[in-house]
Amino acid sequence: MFYSLKNRLIASFVVLLVLSFGTVSMLLFNESRSIVRSYIESSALEKMDEYGSFINMALLQIYDLSSLVYNSDVTKGWDIALSDPGLPAGEKMLANLELSRFLTQTTNNYSGVSSVSIYRPEGLWVSIGNQVVADRAFLEEPWYKDFVKLGNHWVSAHRDQVEARQSKPYQVVSLLLPIGTFEPSPFKSVMKVNVSADFFLEPLKRIHLGDTGTIFLLDEKGAPILSQNEYVSNPETIRKIEAVRSIRSPKGVVYLENNRGMNDIVVFKKLNQWLLVGIVSEEDLYAKLYKLRNSIILFTTLLLLCAILVATWLSYGITKPLSRLASAMRSVQKGDFANAESRIPDEKTVRNEVGYVTSTFRNMVVQLRHHIKTEFELKLLRQQAEYKALLMQLNPHFLFNTLELMSSLSMQQRTADTVKVIESLGKMMRFSLRINEDLIALQEEFKYLKHYTSILQVRFGERLLISMEEEGGADSRQIVKFILQPLVENAVKYSFLHQTVAKVTVRIGIEPDRVRLIVEDNGPGIAEALVQQLYAESRSSQLEHILNTGDQQIGLRNVLARCQLYYGNRFSFTISSMDGDGDGAGDGLEKKGVSPGTRIELVLPVQQVLTNVSK
Missing domain, CATH: 3.30.565.10 (Histidine kinase-like ATPase, C-terminal domain)
Incomplete structure (x- = not known):
């Protein structure tokens, strides 16, 4: 009795399911973890390369605009006019307005730049939109003091008075450059190029490392460029980033132990000016794999029981319909379509997968006869369709x-x-x-x-x-x-x-x-x-x-x-x-x-x- 179709199906289902799912349940977790790790590394590096290209493009725009303003005759004429003590106040105001219009036109040509302003130590600043303001408040701003004392050219995300006057509450990242000299110390005027922090932050938010992973954009000293409070408030994050900064490689992936005894995956890429660092824990990456392993074990047990029942039921409904179907196929092979249709089992007698195959084969025979009959007409229709496509x-x-x-x-x-x-x-x-x-x-x-x-x-x-x-x-x-x-x-x-x-x-x-x-x-x-x-x-x-x-x-x-x-x-x-x-x-x-x-x-x-x- 073992050689009957029924018993062979039952035995085959049991052996295959036990061996296959047993082996899969043992190997799937380790292999999946290796694949996920490899995918995260390659995917993260690829995404960082894309974001790095975006940063380089943005920096190129900023430096290009700065060079245009720095070397402009309008800027030089304005600097000379305001430095001349004998020039009337009206002439100086005209020079200020002309500079403001030039800054407005220049800013409009660069989509990534929010505004450009030029400040003088005596308390005057000129910006886009005909803004000419005599206000010494900016002299006390941290960004101005750091530029004068330390020569810091980049300012992290902060509120800017120029943006505030234009009803723009968002934070900006700024580049500071002296006017008339390349050294900060003897400058007469300083140019401040503002870029919305969201311009850098929005594409950064679209890069995901797991569910809880975070990516930071840092300057050359390791300070955050954007408003990422989790960096400042987490000493462990600062420690890991300092370890990455000491690596000479321009990009890579390192594994550092966290305070929970597990590893954190740290992906980094060094840009021309800044540093891009992403951190995600292995717990986050492999949580779904643990859940999947338990689900596989439960599913295998249930599937084994169902397989025994299904194998018993299928054995009674397969043999007879398959024999008639094979006879019909032999008739089709001989070209006797009428005899083949009479030998195909009736659709109502078979309602499982064999019934679907039988119904499909019956439709195939009917369509084949119809195709032979209408082949010439279809060829003409295709020619007409090709003609219309060429005309269009x-x-x-x-x-x-x-x-x-x-x-x-x-x-x-x-x-x-x-x-x-x-x-x-x-x-x-x-x-x-x-x-x-x-x-x-x-x-x-x-x-x-x-x-x-x-x-x-x-x-x-x-x-x-x-x-x-x-x-x-x-x-x-x-x-x-x-x-x-x-x-x-x-x-x-x-x-x-x-x-x-x-x-x-x-x-x-x-x-x-x-x-x-x-x-x-x-x-x-x-x-x-x-x-x-x-x-x-x-x-x-x-x-x-x-x-x-x-x-x-x-x-x-x-x-x-x-x-x-x-x-x-x-x-x-x-x-x-x-x-x-x-x-x-x-x-x-x-x-x-x-x-x-x-x-x-x-x-x-x-x-x-x-x-x-x-x-």
Whole structure:
């Protein structure tokens, strides 16, 4: 009886569960602790590197602003004016206001800086917002005394009177620099650059080390830069940070014993000016692991009991349905779908996992038959979807370029040209919104191209020469929309890479059974290898590559792919280039009297009415 399916299932479940969960319960805690430790170390160092980059960027802004103010002629003129005892008070006030406006403009250019002020020992200070105040109170401020006596350039988080006058109650971190000299002792004026403490503190709060871990930002002497009271009130924290400061390595992880007999993980990174230190206890990190270990033991015991019951129940419901299902699979293998459906067990007779497999297999057989029947129709629908995706690549690509041109014209105050571009763009957008129309009249495509070239003429002026010729009557001929504009856009773009004046010619030839579209330019030409690649892509219909191209090089490939989708084998094209290298070798050709450039010719079949994708 042991070899019956029922007994083998029960024995297998018991042995596997006891061995697997027993082994897991013994090894999981130690392995998890090792993984968590490794993850915390690497994650903490990574986060500190990110925050260190943020600090360096902020310091670079502060020093850049300080250098700008320090070396400014406005600052130097103000210092000379206030140092001249013979200068009238009105002239000095004008100098103060001019300096305040300069500080305001400079501060607005740096998002991280809250305010900039300049103080003079006689009790006058000038700040942003036209603040010119005669108040000697700042002479008694600790930051001013430390700068005068000790030469401390950095001030930790504190309240500032300039910020208070502007109704900004937050604390600031400040950089102090003398004006007119690099040494603090003989200074006449001192510049104070304020940065909100929250500017440094907010990103620091988003770095987490466990649930109770803390990260400190310290200056070069080990004092906290930000308002982190837990640092000042905890002597053990100060002791650990002093131990880290003595390490020469720029960053790392050390384990120090705490007063509870366990280790604390200390992660540190030394910045150019400051020190970043994170502290978290192992108790915090591994508390959930202890809870998980106890839960695993309890869960294993309950699961073992349930497994015995489930194995007994499953053994009665698996054998018979599986046999019928295997017979149905053999019929499917032979291609007899009707016989396979009759052999599949009824859904109501099997209601477990085998029933789900049976139901899925039945649906698969039905869908497979349906798929074989409708495969051709699905292929056509896919071609139409690919065509729409290629068409949608063009509109954003051109729109972004035109918006940049309008922005440039507006900045140059070229009102007439701006209006002209807006009108042309509006007509083009009205035309491009007709996305449900795959075919449009050739005259409408030609009119659309004229609107586009009018925008190019505004942009490049006399540097661009575009001629458009039409041979034969277009009458009711229709072509795929947005064919000419991408070709002209590429022609203009690459012509300017080779010539100071771009020359582009567009010719439309109307024949009884086809339409020829020709675009020529005086650019550097297309490499022969690229031309052969385009021919190969057209022959193999590599449309997935075009759909995934994004913003780069979608113009010509997009046009060829859409024509290939719509006209199939009836579409053909030729690409010829006077310079096969495509690498600026046209200089040699010009000396021989031959102009470089590219000629692209598209041959489209005649279309009188709207048609679907070719079969």
